Amino acid sequence: MSVIKRNRSSSNQDLIEAIDSFCGLLETQKEDEAIVALKAVSGELQKQTVGTDSHKTIISKLLETFDEQELTAYILEKADPDEWSIAERLSMAATRVINLARRLR
Numbered sequence: 736m737s738v739i740k741r742n743r744s745s746s747n748q749d750l751i752e753a754i755d756s757f758c759g760l761l762e763t764q765k766e767d768e769a770i771v772a773l774k775a776v777s778g779e780l781q782k783q784t785v786g787t788d789s790h791k792t793i794i795s796k797l798l799e800t801f802d803e804q805e806l807t808a809y810i811l812e813k814a815d816p817d818e819w820s821i822a823e824r825l826s827m828a829a830t831r832v833i834n835l836a837r838r839l840r
Contacts, residue, residue, distance in 0.1 A: 743785045743839060750835035751777050754797075757828035763821060769804040773832075776800060785839070797836045807833070 754777040758770045776797045783790040801807055809822070809829040 746835055746838055747780060747785045747790075750832065750839060751780050753828065753831040753835055754780075757825075757832050760821070760825050760828050764825070766804070766806075769800070769806060772800045772804060773797075791840065794836050794839050798833070798840070801829075801833055801836075 761770050779793045809825040
């Protein structure tokens with residue numbers, strides 16, 4: 736079995752897509768301020784070269800946004816393995832965004 740390592744560019748693209756998906760779910764929760772902040776970060780991530788100081792600054796801003804907007808509240812453990820509620824989809828999306836951001840930090 737071989738392990739395929741991800742490169743930072745694909746992680747960055749995955750992060751952008753994860754942010755967009757998370758924002759879609761946040762719309763159902765009326766998290767308008769958080770959505771604006773996350774979309775701004777997503778737009779900046781698309782413009783920057785991965786690994787540069789400016790890119791790392793944007794990743795730090797994303798992590799700060801999670802703290803400021805209390806978005807980690809959406810990260811929870813799955814209770815029922817057969818049913819996916821909106822809370823669980825929000826949790827998965829939030830977890831994906833924060834983990835990808837931490838990987839790129």
